[in-house]
Amino acid sequence: MKLEIDHKCVEYKEGTRFETIAADFQHNYPDRIALVIYNGKIRELFKKANRDGTLSFLTLSSAAGHxxxxxxxxxxxxxAVRDVACSETVDVKVEFTVGYGFYCTFRNTDRTPEASFLEKIEKRMEELRDQKIPIRKRDTPMEEALQIFEKQGMLDKVQLFRYRASSSVNVYNLDGFYDYYYGYMLPDTSYVTKFHLQRQHDGFLLVLPPQEKPDVLVKTSSREKVFNQMILSTHWGRMMQVQNVADLNDCVVSGKVNQLILVQEALFERRIGEIAKHIYDRPHVKMVMIAGPSSSGKTSFANRLCIQLRTFGRTPHLISLDNYYKNREDTPKNPDGSYNFETIDAIDVEYFNESMKTLLAGGTVEIPRFNFVKGEREKFGEKLKIGESDILV
Known part of the structure; x- marks a missing residue:
């Protein structure tokens, strides 16, 4: 069997594991090889090469490897939790990401895990790592998978897979512990070298390395405001009895999805109203800034916030950064020649700052409009001057 690897033709026996091939080329990569791309498709290292083709490697510092x-x-x-607790049904829920790790809680209990208990779990994880235990995937008949998950107390997975139309599911096995993951896994426990458990709120953090430094634990900032919002969102899910996809499926099947949407919208509108009240209580505030990635809902949120601010007697003025893009000929480009609109350098920051400073100082400015068809800013004589009750959003 011939494989093209790093622009070289290499011969291997048919049925050779990708892990074996990766070991032969590991010296060419600073970070450990985690996955391979075999004939254009990502494959886990415990899989086998069975025909000629091309092969490349993904390390732990790649997105897929991370x-x-x-x-x-x-x-x-x-x-490790089940081993330390000596129970198959102890229920840990991975709630959401925090910094470089995950926030986890113990379900069916209001107690915060003791530091000593977390130390035992971390020590057991270290033992699992040192034992280099293989992780294997098996295409399992659906009924058998449901029995496995029910025995392990994973009732949310049992609930989820009852909606699955296929007759089988991929189940991963780690030394007698079974689970389902939507994505690729590493071949054995020795690949997970760095981790740390620490108490947080009512649960604990599983701290892991960042993508760019897969062998180093970096101190995670508290990100208190983001964390509190995630906790609030989790509370909303519990309150509406929709904590996972299976619950959402139940809601749709029972015909209650419209009610769910209305309740969610009401909760969100109430939250925006609370933010508007917080702004109103600080009369010296003249500018509110909303940040987020592309298509995250910034403009929609800004419009709803403006409506709420008006109910408190404030006069909001919506300022969109889209209107402060540089003209097309001055826009930075990507290496492939396409325009890079995501970089801050695509914004005329100097012009924006000058306009905002003038407004905050009581002056008058002309608000531009960016013509995306022509790729240039246009002025239509729209003048703006803010008064005592005005606020820029």
């Missing part, structure tokens, strides 16, 4: 590290670390943590 996610595989996260999934494998989660499986090791869940296995």
């Amino acid at each position: 996610m595989a590290y996260h999934r494998t670390a989660c499986m090791m943590m869940l296995k």
Whole structure:
């Protein structure tokens, strides 16, 4: 069997594991190889090459390798919890990401895990890592998978897979602990070298390395405001009895999805109203800034916030950064020649700052409009001057 690897033709026996091939080329990569791309498709290292083709490697510092590290670390943590608790039904829920790790809670209990208990779990994870235990995937008949998950107390997975139309599901096995993951996994526990457990709120953090430094634990900032919002969102899910996809499926099947949407919208509108009240209580505030990635809902949120601010007697003025793009000929380009509209350098920051400073100082400015068809800013004589009750959004 002939494989093209790093622009070289290499021969291997048919049925050779990708892990074996990766070991032969590991010296060419600073970070450990986590996955391979075989004939254009990502494959896990415990899979086998069975015909000629092209092969390239993904390390732990790649996006796919980093996610595989996260999934494998989660499986090791869940296995360690059950080993330490000496129970198959102890229920740990991975709630959401925080910094470089995950926030987890113990379900069916209001107690915050003791530091000593977390130390035992971390020590057990270290033992699993040192034992280099293989992680294997098996295409499992659906009924058998449901029995496995029910025995392990994973009732949310049982609920989820009852909606699955296929007759089988891929189940991963780590030394007798079974779980399902939507994504690729590492071949054994030795790949997860760095991790740490620490108490947080009512649960604990599973701290993991960042993608760019897969062998180093970086101190995670508290990000208190983001964390509190995630906790609030989790509380909303519990309050509406929709904590996972299976619950959402139940809601749709029972015909209650419209009610769910209305309740969610009401909760969100109430939250925006609280933000508007917080702004109103600080009369010296003249500018509110909303940040987020592309298509995250910034403009929609800004419009709803403006409506709420008006109910408090404030006069909001919506300022869109889209109107402060540089003209097309001055826009930075990507290496492939396409325009890069995501960089801050695509914005005329100097012009924007000058306009905002003038407004805040009581002056008058002309608000531009960016013509995306022509690729240039246009002025229509729209003048703006803010008064005592005005606020820029």
